[in-house]
Amino acid sequence: MLVSVITSVYNGEKYLWEAVNSILTQTYQNFEYIIVNDGSTDGTRAILDSIRDPRVRVIHLERNQGTSIARNTAVEHAKGEWIAVQDADDISLPHRLAEQVKYIQSHPWLVGACSQIQCFPEDGSVNSEHVQGTERYHNGFLTYDQLDRERFHGCPVATPTIMFSKAAFMQAGKYDPGVPVVEDYDFVLFRLFQVGRIEVIPQALYRYRVRNNSVSRADSLRTQNLINWIALRGVQNICFYNLGRKLKVLIIGSKAAYEHLQAHVIPGLGFSVYGCTSNFYTPAHEIQQLISQNWIDAVLVLDHDQSEGFVERMEQSGLRLNHQIFRVYTMFN
Secondary structure, eight states, X not given: OOEEEEEEESSOTTXXXXXXXXXXXXXOOOEEEEEEEESOOSSHHHHHHTOOOTTEEEEEESSOOOHHHXXXXXHHTOOSSEEEEOOTTOEEOTTHHHHHHHHHHHOTTEEEEEEEEEEEESSTTSOHHHHHHHHHHXXXXXXXXXXXXXXXXXXXXXXXXXXXXXXXXXXXXXXXXXXXXXXXXHIIIIIIHHHSEEEEEEEEEEEEEEOOOOOOHHHHHXXXXXXXXXXXXXXXXXXXXXXXXXXXXXXXXXXXXXXXXXXXXGGGTTOEEEEEEOOXXXXXXXXXXXXXXXXXXXXXXXXXXXXXXXXXXXXXXXXXXXXXXXXXXXXXO
């Protein structure tokens, strides 16, 4: 089985060779490696042009066009029926491809297989709790059902570990060029997920480099907004695709959280907001009545100390997570 490994890189000279070498030293040998230089202005081009391994094909884009276009370009040039992603600053363990191929061949119904990860800090400035938390979260979900339960709330898999079917990639509509960051969250957990089943191999096959987490609050909020927009677009297009009108929602969360969501995310989706409340003790029968009388279609439950308890009570009453009740990630509590 020929595997096409793809890497998109923009100004990645610092860690690029380490990433490339981790693929070239794989125990599985039946692969090609397509690297797309997305208009880098540092020493990336020189590093790539120095590679003499015949399994490697380099494509230079003359200007930066974004990860989605670069990855789409790589897949379009791929000869393999299965595609493995390798990020330009991470490391694949030597047996990664072999284990993923073996897993996919023994689970022929899958369109994609991820793996667990080993996290390590970029340098001493990275908080160790952040590293451990990242690894713990991404290694906590394995089955299709577990991923399905979490995917509207966050990204439960380490998406750079994905190996996916090229046919499923085409059917899913490729990576969305309109998503500037977290494009892999959109592709893996929504586009590809709708085509077929994805699972996580229960062993670490990939070393994920955790960068300094001291980004500005403004950047963090922009990323949160995009994650929310992708997830809620998924709610609209997947769970209520045949509604034929605006999706009517009740929002439950802290005042700061729902005001931020209403100001920065909801307008881009065209939802109709029935109301907002910070009462996490709203009785289940009141929610059920609003739904049965068509006042609302769904409840968006924003992250809060009390949100898990609320969702648990709603499920005990017969409402279903990711059908009528949706958890929404937020930085506000």
